[in-house]
Amino acid sequence: PYCLICPGKDKIIHHFIFNCPKYQREHHIFMNATCCDALSIACILSSKIITPHLLRYINSTRHLKTTFSEL
Numbered sequence: 001p002y003c004l005i006c007p008g009k010d011k012i013i014h015h016f017i018f019n020c021p022k023y024q025r026e027h028h029i030f031m032n033a034t035c036c037d038a039l040s041i042a043c044i045l046s047s048k049i050i051t052p053h054l055l056r057y058i059n060s061t062r063h064l065k066t067t068f069s070e071l
Helices: 013-019 021-031 041-046 051-061
Strands: none
Touching: 013 021, 013 041, 013 051, 021 051
């Protein structure tokens, strides 16, 4: 599937967390909260410190709300 905001871009986790302009504000808040430690998907998914910030980011985008409600 493709991102509905960015024509031609695959709807992948990396795009959702790092690149999609629709979530630019949320991304900025996420990066500030993690002190820019969240530079890769591997780092984000393996860090217990970053996990709460990631869940906050996902909730703030409301991207998965229809699927999972609140995380």
